[in-house]
Amino acid sequence: MQKHILFDLDGTVADTAPDLAHALNLLRQEHAKDPLEFRHIRPVVSIGAAAMIKLAFNSTERDPDFETLRARLLEIYSKNICRHTSLFPGMASVLDHLDNHSRRWGIVTNKPGWLTVPLLDALDLTQRASCIVSGDSLPQRKPNPEPLLHACKLMGCTPANTIYIGDADTDIKAGLNAGMATGVASYGYLDSEANPQSWGADMLFETPLDILEWLQMES
Secondary structure (H helix, E strand, C coil): CCCEEEECCECCCEECHHHHHHHHHHHHHHCCCCCCCHHHHHHHHHHCHHHHHHHHHCCCCCCCCHHHHHHHHHHHHHCCCCCCCEECCCHHHHHHHHHHCCCCEEEECCCCHHHHHHHHHHCCCCCCCCEEECCCCCCCCCCCCHHHHHHHHHHCCCHHHEEEEECCHHHHHHHHHCCCEEEEECCCCCCCCCCHHHCCCCEEECCHHHHHHHHHHHC
16 A cells, blocks of 8 residues: 655646746747747646657757756746646645545655745645655656655655656656556646657656545554
8 A cells, every 4th residue: 555645746736837937938039039838838747848849849959049048947947936827626635635544745856946836835735745845855856766766764764655646658667667556637738759668667647637536544
């Protein structure tokens, strides 16, 4: 039985794509470019800001202005971090169930801490989470397992009784490398070519309510 749960943030707990897409299109506007359709931006949100810049400007890390664009995107986003972001439908019930049954849960994300904490504050989750591990909390980032192992230490649990749920193959790799059970949040930011069945996860959740149903069966 996996008593405790660690979650990815973007695309798993919170639907952050609307605000990130808005920030990206504001950046494109600053460079006299037309906005991209939301359906093109959504699948790359979980991959991170660098992937969004590559999409929006057809550039690579070798381009001299790449880091400037990435930093500016995050600056714009930080000022609009929770205008249209919300928990995925059903996720509030999942977190309530965990709290009501004394099952610890935490967040492990590659999002930097200076964005993670304000977002969780805005969603009223900071004080509820047993741990928050951001992309800059350690030298390593997912898919390295160290952030997940660190989260277990903070929660006072072991990988063997913890499950990690995320919407990217890097999440599943991190969980498997940490010796945890893993679950794919297939309602998240998967692109049309993703094949989560091939990632090796223990479970696939099509909605947060599927997580709730699984928790109720485990209780």
